[in-house]
Amino acid sequence: MSAVADKSVDRISRRQIDKFTERRDQLAEAALHTLSELGYARTSLREIAQNSEFSHGVLHYYFRDKVDLITHCVKFYKARCVTRYDDVVATAQTPEELEAGFGAAMTATLREEGTMHRLWYDLRVQSMFEESFRADVAEIDKSLENMIWRIVTRYAELQGSEPTVSSSVMYALFDGLFQQSLLAYLSGDEDAANTLALKVKTVLLRVIPA
Template sequence: MARRALSAAERVSEAAEALREEKFNARRIELAEAALETLAELGFARTSLRDIAQNSAFTHGVFHYYFSDKLDLICCCVRHYKAKCVTRYDEVTATAQSRDELMEGFLAKLAATLRDDARMHRLWYDLRAQALFEAAFRKDVTEIDKSLENMVWRVASRYAELGGKQPAVSSSVLYALFDGLFQNYLLKQLSNDPEAVSGLIDEVRRLLPTIC
């Protein structure tokens, strides 16, 4: 059945509703940005909406208006942060013309993210661990995990392609290898190990050519 044509008033009403939703979502992102530092510092279990409000320019009531509870806010925060993370290596992957160029570009960005964003990555692993107990987190965590798996696969498959090869393992195995390495060296970095960054880079430099 053909859809009835909307009247001018209905079109205006729909446009206004879409604009309100867009503004609402933009405000949620703004609040999530403000909350990330506190969450990254204190972690899931030790952070309340009141803590977040006290460490931001927004009131407790504002956070309650835009988020149903702490779980809603934290899921929004991590989705927003990880959405930016998963494109971190895309430029070097797209522009590299040799395996060496891709390797060095990838390792430089990998070193920077471990060195500069350790607390944010810690928040991600905290949330992923909580998903074992909190059903509310599982859908988001599963989707984020898949996007990270795809991110690693884009790098590895391009690296293999530049050498006329195919990756020797599946994307899920490859992700498990890289994720395990990264989490291990993240703990070292958070423990102020001066060799954490160089250790991760050395491991990846050895690993990638053996499987790609």
């Protein structure tokens, strides 16, 4: 086979892979609502098919099983979610702007996408029992830790200071705050989102002093 033919086959192969990945993303987006409402334990591929425009057979073609679908859904959502916070890092020019932007992003995420994050916490708990989830959960966790660290290091830069705790500790702090606020919000606490924004500012000021 000639070099030109090799390149042509390679382009076709890449195009097929891209189309397959794009289709998986479309299916994941369609499945997210059902998954976030019902959670891991109460959701099956058949249940998802019944609540979407896609057949059970189509879902089985693109995903090996429920584990494959759920992990792809959460990865897809979290990758999209991260961009909201990266925009805060890119646009903030003062510590006050970053405090406000980070707090607003956390508040908006809680109010608008709380059920999606509930699915993430469900998946993370399930990984303690099901080994098949662990590698993907660890990968997602690391991407979220890196996202938080980008915010924190930018804030420290704007403050002319240095963080007083490590990346993993910082992530644990903000993740814990968000999970606590999410539970309160889903339980009917209307002040949970505003309280979260205040707590975000408090933590930033404590761990990155001016």
